[in-house]
Structures are given as structure tokens and as C-alpha cells.
Amino acid sequence: MSWQDALPTVRGRLLRDEPLAPFTWLRVGGPADVLFLPQDEADLADFLAALDTAVPVTLLGVGSNTLVRDGGVEGVVIRLGKAFATVEPRGGSRIFAGAAALDANLAREAAKAGIAGLEFYRGVPGSVGGALVMNAGCYGAETKDVLVEAYALDRAGRRLTLSNAELGYSYRKSARAAAEPLVFLGGLFEGRPDDPAAIMARMDEITARREQTQPIREKTGGSTFKNPPGQSSWKLIDEAGWRGKPFGGAMFSPLHANFLINTGEAAAADLEGLGEAVRADVHAKTGVELEWEIKRIGRPASA
Ligand SMILES: Cc1cc2nc3c(=O)[nH]c(=O)nc-3n(C[C@H](O)[C@H](O)[C@H](O)COP(=O)(O)OP(=O)(O)OC[C@H]3O[C@@H](n4cnc5c(N)ncnc54)[C@H](O)[C@@H]3O)c2cc1C
Structure with missing residues (x-):
């Protein structure tokens, strides 16, 4: 069986x-x-x-x-x-969000409750679970700055409460989540008091900035590679000549050179193949090893 x-x-x-x-x-x-x-x-x-x-x-x-x-x-x-998408203020500039809630919803509910500091989540199109694993962030703020604790199940179904420190956050990574299979259920976040209208206005600025600088209506995975220390991946990709260059149905976006896009009928192998070709080329030209930020899961087609 x-x-x-x-x-x-x-x-x-x-x-x-x-x-x-x-x-x-x-x-x-x-x-x-x-x-x-x-x-x-x-x-x-x-x-x-x-x-x-x-x-x-x-x-x-x-x-x-x-x-x-x-x-x-x-x-x-x-x-x-x-059932995992509840978002609710918990008093004292704290707010709970379930793992299936959208980051944008967390930002909006925090703003409505007069909790500032979470407006950067308006710019991340993922779920709270994804944010807890990826230490998601933008414009100088990240999950690590606003998370009090997270709730998770381990592989055996036992419930854990993990403090911010226990999650071992660094740039787009939780050491704890990388070391052990965890199912995040949600997180408790803390900001600071501010006027809801002022917070909403800052969120609107983030939305406008996103529209101008990122291909947010394309089939994309966001930043393809992490930024190497002191460098920008988009710049390395651009300088190596890959911005906007078609590769099957895949391409690094003309708008933002670190965003891999499926321009039509790409297979996963085309997208990953382009990413690997760019990694190899950037390494050959600059000596810099680009590290995937996009999580690649599963088996290749031939397996
Ligand atoms: C247009 C665009 C713009 C983006 N801009 C940004 C940005 O500015 N900043 C940024 O940080 N990211 C950005 N991203 C990337 C992405 O939105 C974030 O990494 C986000 O946190 C991923 O959340 P998700 O729900 O989509 O996760 P998924 O892609 O579904 O999963 C990502 C990882 O999280 C794990 N995971 C998801 N949910 C759970 C859970 N409940 N428990 C345990 N593990 C879980 C998955 O196993 C996987 O390892 C962008 C993406 C796009 C497409």
C-alpha cells in the first residue's frame, strides 16, 4: 500500500x-x-x-x-x-495576523487601528506565513522589526510559540524555519501609535512607488536573487546584459532587472534555466555568486 x-x-x-x-x-x-x-x-x-x-x-x-x-x-x-486568515488588533499597538492573511490586509487593518510601522507590508504581495519564513520586507523595514512572536506547528503537529529571537532572522531568512519543517499559524506584531489617516497616506505612497518600479501585473516571483552584500542584483543582471532579453517564454523584466517574468508560455524549466544562465554569466563576468531568493520546489519534468 x-x-x-x-x-x-x-x-x-x-x-x-x-x-x-x-x-x-x-x-x-x-x-x-x-x-x-x-x-x-x-x-x-x-x-x-x-x-x-x-x-x-x-x-x-x-x-x-x-x-x-x-x-x-x-x-x-x-x-x-x-480559518487561518484572521487579523485582529490586540491592544497596545499590537495586532495578530493568521498565516493565510495577506500582508496587505495586515497593513490595512493595522492602519485602521492606528498602529504605525507595518505599512511596508502594503508592498509585499505575499501571505503572513510567507513573510514569517522569508523575513519579508521593503523600503528599509522587515518582519524582524515588527514581530513579537510567531505560532507554528512542528512536523509532529505540536504547537510552538517562537519569539522573534528564536526565529533567527537575517536578510530574507529565518534560520529556525530553514532548520526545521514548521507550519506557521500566525504572528503577533507590534507597531507604534499614529493617526490612521497619516498611516494610510504612507501606504498609498508605497502603492504608487510599487506601480512605477516593479512589474506587479506580470507573472513573476518578485526579486529572483538576494542582493549580495554591498551590491544590487538588478545592477549585476543589467550590466551583464540580461535586462529584457527573451529566453523562451522567460525574461528578466525590462522594468526591474531582478524580476524574472513568465512572458507567456514558459515552463518552470525555462524560468529556472534562465536564472541559472544569468547566475553563471554574472559569476563569469564579476566573480559574484548570486543566491536564489525565489524558492524552487519539486521535481524536474523528466524525473
Ligand atoms: C511583484 C512582487 C513583489 C515582491 N516584493 C517583495 C518585497 O518588496 N519584499 C519581499 O520581502 N518580498 C517581495 N516579494 C516576494 C514575496 O512576496 C515574499 O517573499 C512573500 O513573503 C512570500 O509570501 P507567499 O505567501 O507568497 O509565500 P510562498 O511563495 O507561497 O512561499 C514562500 C516560502 O514560505 C513558505 N511558507 C509559506 N507559508 C507558510 C506557512 N504558513 N508556514 C510555513 N512555511 C510557509 C513556503 O514553504 C516557502 O518556503 C515580491 C513578490 C512579487 C511577486
Whole structure:
């Protein structure tokens, strides 16, 4: 009997061979062996506790930083829904947000409650779960600056409360999340009091700036590579001649040279292949090793 025939009983939905491309911004890639959409936290915890520990588990937020390879994803992919998307002020400039809430929603609710400091989330098109893993941020602010603590389940379904320090944040990384498979349930954030209208005005500025400088209506994964210390990836890509150069159905955006875009019918292999070609070329020309910021998950098509 295969592991797929011995899945725990759930109250949510278990979908076999479910295409993942529609769940990602880049709109490429194959299916999940199994996609689990838990009903609520207890359903998720029970599932993790009962699932064979040999089965790999992968979390997907809203897929704004993920490239799913063409052969699909082995094991169980988990996507959190409405039951995990609560956003509510908790008093004293603190606000809770569930992992499935959009960052923009967290920013908006914080602004309405007169909590300043979270407006940068207006510029990040991901979910709170993705932000907790990626230490998402922009314009000089990041998750590390505003997070009090995060709530997660471990692979065995046990609930953990992790302080900001325990998450070991650095540039677009949590050392703790990289070391151990965690399912984030949400986070408690803290800002400072300010006038809601002034916060909203700052959020509007962020929206306008984004529209002008990033291809936010394209099929993209945001910044493809992390910025090497003291350097800008977009500049290295631009200077190596890759800005706007077509490569199958893939291209580094003419508007922002570090944004990889699917211009039409790209396969995941085209996008990843272009990224690798650019890494090799930039390395040959400058000696700089670009590091992927986009998470690439799954198997290549031939596997
Ligand atoms: C147009 C555009 C602009 C962007 N601009 C920025 C920016 O300014 N700053 C920035 O930081 N990022 C930016 N990004 C990248 C992206 O939005 C962030 O990395 C975001 O935090 C990813 O969230 P997500 O929900 O899309 O995560 P996904 O892409 O779905 O997943 C990213 C990682 O988080 C993990 N994950 C997601 N949810 C959970 C969970 N509940 N528990 C455990 N693990 C989880 C996934 O397994 C994966 O490893 C941009 C992307 C786009 C497309």
C-alpha cells in the first residue's frame, strides 16, 4: 500500500495530483502528489501527527516567491485557507495576523487601528506565513522589526510559540524555519501609535512607488536573487546584459532587472534555466555568486 492510500482522515480536503501552477504568481509547474486544505488548526495538527514521518510536507502561501518545477511536488503540499486568515488588533499597538492573511490586509487593518510601522507590508504581495519564513520586507523595514512572536506547528503537529529571537532572522531568512519543517499559524506584531489617516497616506505612497518600479501585473516571483552584500542584483543582471532579453517564454523584466517574468508560455524549466544562465554569466563576468531568493520546489519534468 502506498502512502497515498494510507492518508489520515481529515475534515478539510485532500486532493490528489492537484495542479499547483494556478496557486503561484509565476503560473508554472506540475501537480502536488497530494494537496491538503485543512479545515482549521485542529484538523491540521491531527493530520501532521498521524501522517507517516517519511512523507515530505511542503507549505505554500500565495506563491509570490515560489517556482514549482514541472514534475510537480512530492508528498503533501499544504495550503492554509480562511480559518487561518484572521487579523485582529490586540491592544497596545499590537495586532495578530493568521498565516493565510495577506500582508496587505495586515497593513490595512493595522492602519485602521492606528498602529504605525507595518505599512511596508502594503508592498509585499505575499501571505503572513510567507513573510514569517522569508523575513519579508521593503523600503528599509522587515518582519524582524515588527514581530513579537510567531505560532507554528512542528512536523509532529505540536504547537510552538517562537519569539522573534528564536526565529533567527537575517536578510530574507529565518534560520529556525530553514532548520526545521514548521507550519506557521500566525504572528503577533507590534507597531507604534499614529493617526490612521497619516498611516494610510504612507501606504498609498508605497502603492504608487510599487506601480512605477516593479512589474506587479506580470507573472513573476518578485526579486529572483538576494542582493549580495554591498551590491544590487538588478545592477549585476543589467550590466551583464540580461535586462529584457527573451529566453523562451522567460525574461528578466525590462522594468526591474531582478524580476524574472513568465512572458507567456514558459515552463518552470525555462524560468529556472534562465536564472541559472544569468547566475553563471554574472559569476563569469564579476566573480559574484548570486543566491536564489525565489524558492524552487519539486521535481524536474523528466524525473
Ligand atoms: C511583484 C512582487 C513583489 C515582491 N516584493 C517583495 C518585497 O518588496 N519584499 C519581499 O520581502 N518580498 C517581495 N516579494 C516576494 C514575496 O512576496 C515574499 O517573499 C512573500 O513573503 C512570500 O509570501 P507567499 O505567501 O507568497 O509565500 P510562498 O511563495 O507561497 O512561499 C514562500 C516560502 O514560505 C513558505 N511558507 C509559506 N507559508 C507558510 C506557512 N504558513 N508556514 C510555513 N512555511 C510557509 C513556503 O514553504 C516557502 O518556503 C515580491 C513578490 C512579487 C511577486
